[in-house]
Amino acid sequence: MKILNELSALPHRGAATQHGAEAARMLQTHLSDLAATVRKEPFQTPKTYATIVYWLLGGLLTGLALIPVTGVAIGLVFYFIWLSCLYFNWRYSFIVKFPVQHTAHNIIGNWPARGPLENRQKVILMAHYDTAPISLFFGSNRQANVRSSVIIMLSLMLLAGVAALAEVSGAGSPYITYLRYGLMACFAGMAVAGTAGYWLKGYANGASDNATGVAAALATADRLRLLNLPDLDVEVVLTSAKEAGLIGAHTYVEAHKRKWNRAQTMAINFDTLGAGKLTVVEKSGTIETIHYDNEPTRIARQLLETDAFRNRAQVGQWHAADFDSVWFVRNKMPVLALCAVDTTGEMPRIHQSDDTLSHVDLAPVDAAIDLAEAVVTRWMMSRRKQPEISNVQP
Template identity: 30%
Template sequence: MLTAREIFEKLSEWPHRGCGSENEMEAREALMAALTGEYGVDVTDQGFKCPRTYLPFFWMIAIGQAIVVLLSPWAPAFMLGAGVLLFFSHLLYFDWRTSPIIWWGARSVTANVSATKGSGKRLVILMAHLDSAPSSYAYRPDQVRHFKLSIYLGTFIIGLGVLIPAMGTQDVVLPHWAGWIVTLLLLGQAVVASVDFWRFGYTPGANDNLTGVAAATEVASRLWKTMPTDTEVRLVITSGEEAGMLGAQHYWRQHRDELKMRDTHVLNFDTVGFGNLSFVTESGGFTPVYYDGPLVRTAAAVTKIDKRYSHVKAAKHHVGDFDSVWFARDGFSALTIAAYDDDGLMPHIHTPDDTADHIDLAIVEDAVRFGEAVIRTLPKT
């Protein structure tokens, strides 16, 4: 049986696993080699092209809106249309929904890993993302507490790309210097979003999300060893999460018809190496995502009927979102297990400090046991 500890230690050999990088490819191949040793398990990878990070999207929005603002005096109606498209792309992205231009610039080849065993009406998917995040100024300890405020402020600045050409259609033309100030604001926020990546590159990604990969893999291995009846157990390790949860979005689109025909449950593990183990009942950006399906109800029941898990609490996630969001919004039974500090945050993530020495593997192993208990307690529907 594969253990979270050995998977974590093995994949920690790579300094990072940036989406589409050679490091990510090598780490993925090492994981697939380990999974191939599992008896009766079919292991495949499903390749796709993806942006390396979310930063190309940020720059497309910023540069596009800057052009809209500067050209508004000459073609306000046309610029208004372009500004609306860019603004709603931004809104959809930060509400963690499918955005029209997020896949533009998808040139890096990466892959999701799928390992499966069993058959039956029920399908249990254990999910986690392998790629590590770009270093981000917004996640610095002194900034992350203001994450939502920075999103709202950025959205207001992007919204000027709609307001200014809209004023132009009413023959209200701003002075040239005002347009240049807005342009500097637009480009400035893209610079702030990029500066730590330019300085430090990708993070080591020990907590976010090597811990999740290790936990999901051991849960799958435990279930494969003693299979639940009438159930297929599938491990899905995604890429492109740090570019906008694109690997999971790709998997959801490719397999949606199959998943809809079955009794499907998606249990996602993300950042389970530090703090208080929790199961997420609410996330989302501008609009909330509520997790209230069979997996959530079972997780809540397990914490009440088994004293070993009475310390696991329901939590609301306030910064970003998870791979499970596509499935939850589409009506699937979905749940993410994560861990938070006493302030409800995930320390060190998206920074160069997300290293193995900050990880408590006992929490990862606790996540494994809790995740397995949830799946084995899950009632049949």
């Protein structure tokens, strides 16, 4: 409860804000108190997804507005359509580098292994500590529609691209021109609706999303270090700018992935554990489905069949947004994604003003810590039991 209380006492923890920086200092102190080697890794990011939405839709609108002036504007239209498809499908999009950029920090704590180098196994425990802007699209009973809304928006963008091509070629006039104007008005409305919650109400407090995940990652690390396993290298990665587009996690993975041995490395991502039932994520994604088909997830599913977890956790999917763990999946790194969802498949109160400590249920947090520890210990045992491959021919 200590870390939950301290993080939730801040009004919010928005990326690259004063309160976000204060949260980062708190986390550094907590990691130091746990005898970790602590470092702070800076990176550049927009403060919120609002900046990115304005660039994507503004760039598209500019291209569409220039169609009657020059056919070259077709290139601008399809450039921003392509950037949008990448960004909303959780792939790297250069749009995240557009102005205005600010400095945020990932906070990393490490407890290095002491055993022989060839026997070391690395476990990365990840959670984002930044909070999300208030969003009208994530209200109660609306989360199931987020994925379809994104798909509809991208489909309308593609329709706008086709309409622009047709207008340049002279086909369908004047109706194709009317369609272009109608789509332009639609995109302008989307930009307003998608960011109105932020401008009207600011950031969520983020007690569940994701102070609970940070607390679970730190508690799991503490348990693992107390096991005193000489071959276990534990690293806690607390990311920022997740709510701007998974930017902190992408920066971390790209900076460090070449140093990891995939056969000796696994990750666990904790995200939004404060309400509902602990869920082992099997699938996520919007247009493209992200499959969590790897050893840590298989171990977790096996543990869910045991008495210790049968009534405490479940297997599920999440498609309203995505997790920092997507970058591990895309790099073919074994990763377990944990969250909590209610009986309707929603994460209660995320991106809302009532995501506060008073609504947090600690049961899924405790279950996540227990499951994460069990997955890591079983994964470590499986590493030891793997037979050496003999070079001797029969």
